[in-house]
Amino acid sequence: MTQSSAFVDFRDVALAYEGHADFAVEDISLSIRAGEFVAIVGPSGCGKSTFMKLATGLKPPTKGTVTVAGNRVTGPLKIVGMAFQAPTLLPWRTTLDNVLLPLEIVEPYRATFKRDRAQFADRARALLKTVGLDGYEDKLPYQLSGGMQQRASICRALVHQPQMLLLDEPFGALDAFTREELWCILRDLWAARRFTVILVTHDLREAVFLADTVYVMSRRPGRILARREIELPRPRDLEVTYSDAFSHIVHDLRERIGAIRREPADA
Amino acid sequence: MTTDRQRRLEQAAPWILSVALLVVWQAICTLFEVSDFIFPSPWTIAQALVEYAKPIAGHAWQTFWTTMIGFAIGVAVGLALGVAVGTSRFVYRGLYPLLVAFNAIPKVAFVPILVVWFGIGTVPAVLTAFLISFFPIVVNVATGLATLEPELEDVLRSLGARKSDILLKVGLPRSLPFFFASLKVSITLAFIGTVVSETVASNDGIGYLMMSAGSSMKMPLVFAGLFVIGVMAMAMYELFAVLERRMTGWAHRGAHASG
Structure with missing residues (x-):
């Protein structure tokens, strides 16, 4: 993989949080192509969320460099959409207004927000429709179920058409059926728009079903232990999760994480 | 429906209790022939209310608008300080201990100082109302801002939001319920401030009225004054409670569902 084709590039990145001597993550080197769907899996507390903060520029690396779209990351990026395990919708805003929030902040939409509000609202409504939330635009978050809130949160992450979507265990708090439903919604959104995705998760089936490439991280200090390309043909149907090839990949990844967990903890 | 009856009963509860209290009070005064100079009965207080x-x-009216001015200044200053304390660690560290110390001083102790500076009358009353009412607003607004969920902030920061964006779009709306809760406390405190100052240093207002009525042994009139203050404070409290429900319904969905 050549340097120029990489959309996101981590070079020997390490991060220590303020007041901590040891690194939360270290020796992270990886390249992500534009439009690639990457999943990062690992045991809990392995620095997956730290990785996200580095990729968005919310935290500057202590060592090494992070490059996104050819520019070295020094502050929060504006070409990124984020969604977290908690939907983090603003409870006083309706679904529609929550989804519109990024357009009130990110240029160039910000400048014309007041003038083009109707047009932006149409765009947001269309997006909400693709995730099955039409009819819920004027509801407040507490009137939505957890899965609906998470769908709205993903719409919010995508409304400003970011080049990269960062998902931090977005389906972790949902029941199994809702989760699989949202996998398919995310799969379709990605297939239609082809943004770059970094999905942090501890659900191996989720990672294998959705991603092109899965990275396995070690326990603290988090390192990339393994990289595995998922060669299951696309488009992938939920049926694929019951196939032998799928189970085989999941097993293989499970083994590697099992190996990490068996190592004695050093603290 | 029993739930419907229960709700109506709940709504009537304050009135039922008030009437019961008045009846017991009147009964005690009548039965034990308590002198009006010591403890006037509700009936004599009502008579005084009408007579005077x-x-x-x-x-x-004097007490009311004095309180409102003091309260308005208190809200403005309280909001400004609350935002400063809630958004800046530096200000929080520097100012907060001072504010706490200041709040511990009884505000009555300020009245003589204010009188020396501004003379007797409305000004010390306004300032006392202000001094006593701004602190809860500072604490609540600062708390509302300081307890902002970091994820909520991250959502905005990852969009490249400015500090002012975060404050306007997330911080302030989120602290509105805290703000309104503090308004309800502060408005009653403001009345206390005004009346305390009026009793000591004014020729006007309910505080002065009660003071002079007391010194001429018109106890029913003193109690009438108390009653009037109570009614005004309660009315203003209710006003802010209604405003609170309207503005921050999203935060009170449990208690007043679909209200």
């Missing part, structure tokens, strides 16, 4: 309606109204 005009002067009471005048003094009540």
